[in-house]
Amino acid sequence: MPLLELRNLKKYYATQKAVDDISFSIEPGQIFGLLGPNGAGKTTLLRMITGIFYPDDGQILFDGKPFNPEKDIQHIGYMPEERGLYKKMKIGEQALYLAQLKGLSKDQALQLIKEWFVKLEMQSWWNKKVEDLSKGMSQKLQFVTTVLHRPKLIILDEPFSGLDPVNSNVIKEEIFQLAKSGSTVIFSTHRMEQVEEICDHIALVNKGQKILDGTVKGVKQRFKKNLFRIGFEALPAINTNQAFEVVKENNDQSLIVKINDGYTPNDVLRFYLQGNTPITSFSEILPSLNEIFIQLVEGTPASRQFQNVTA
Numbered sequence: 001m002p003l004l005e006l007r008n009l010k011k012y013y014a015t016q017k018a019v020d021d022i023s024f025s026i027e028p029g030q031i032f033g034l035l036g037p038n039g040a041g042k043t044t045l046l047r048m049i050t051g052i053f054y055p056d057d058g059q060i061l062f063d064g065k066p067f068n069p070e071k072d073i074q075h076i077g078y079m080p081e082e083r084g085l086y087k088k089m090k091i092g093e094q095a096l097y098l099a100q101l102k103g104l105s106k107d108q109a110l111q112l113i114k115e116w117f118v119k120l121e122m123q124s125w126w127n128k129k130v131e132d133l134s135k136g137m138s139q140k141l142q143f144v145t146t147v148l149h150r151p152k153l154i155i156l157d158e159p160f161s162g163l164d165p166v167n168s169n170v171i172k173e174e175i176f177q178l179a180k181s182g183s184t185v186i187f188s189t190h191r192m193e194q195v196e197e198i199c200d201h202i203a204l205v206n207k208g209q210k211i212l213d214g215t216v217k218g219v220k221q222r223f224k225k226n227l228f229r230i231g232f233e234a235l236p237a238i239n240t241n242q243a244f245e246v247v248k249e250n251n252d253q254s255l256i257v258k259i260n261d262g263y264t265p266n267d268v269l270r271f272y273l274q275g276n277t278p279i280t281s282f283s284e285i286l287p288s289l290n291e292i293f294i295q296l297v298e299g300t301p302a303s304r305q306f307q308n309v310t311a
């Protein structure tokens, strides 16, 4: 049973169809990437999933039942892109306060905060104020306060912004661990390389509509262009054959070939094996999510045009 199921969700602002009939479901333990260009409708979707906005139409099912924000919010951790920390409050007190809001007792909260602060090397921060933290440090604090109560659903909007590579890796590892121990993660970002590394499933939204979803592996397979890289000890002189065409010659003695319809990698290998140049490598080139993203939203204006709700 999915942990979260969106059925035909709609949210219209006065001048804009922000979310226009979006459906998808997320299984427990998945790390799900919600992608889309600026203005696509991601934040509006996340705000409905966290009970900040009511949908105008459609249904949200959480753990198999109609979503009840007042009750279910205890099981959701949301780290929004904009920071929501109290600047003047001390860090330890703030973490304690936010954890108790999520239903933990003071003792439970204290123990968990100490564990997380040790794990993320934040012990010396306890008596500092949030206003004394750098952007990356407050990002770490916000991550801890989002996941501390072990929510079933963790929603992270651009969680790595402001983090250096070392801290990004630390947080990435924690996300994997949380998913392994059963939490479901929704991860919203524009950084496609992070999505490839972290997510197992994705949905791509554009202009308020879902235009693609599936496993990262499956999506890449769907958009592949039959391109292969063949490495040689020295580039062969003859490359003409009906099975393929050479798209590019690389300086590292490799060729990029596109296999024609009706032929297979074996046909290409057979051709080159007949020659005298030893082959050193052979691998398929799959498109990056970035290439797929750009291909699908190409032609879309950089910032979304207003679309009249009556249209």
Ligand SMILES: Nc1ncnc2c1ncn2[C@@H]1O[C@H](COP(=O)(O)OP(=O)(O)OP(=O)(O)O)[C@@H](O)[C@H]1O
Residues within 6 Å of the ligand: 013, 014, 015, 016, 017, 018, 036, 037, 038, 039, 040, 041, 042, 043, 044, 045, 304
């Ligand atoms: N409060 C609002 N009133 C009117 N229109 C809004 C409001 N909030 C968002 N919109 C519009 O709804 C659309 C979707 O916005 P949303 O913030 O959900 O997009 P997004 O995918 O999160 O974008 P970004 O990646 O830039 O954060 C945009 O066209 C935006 O102009």
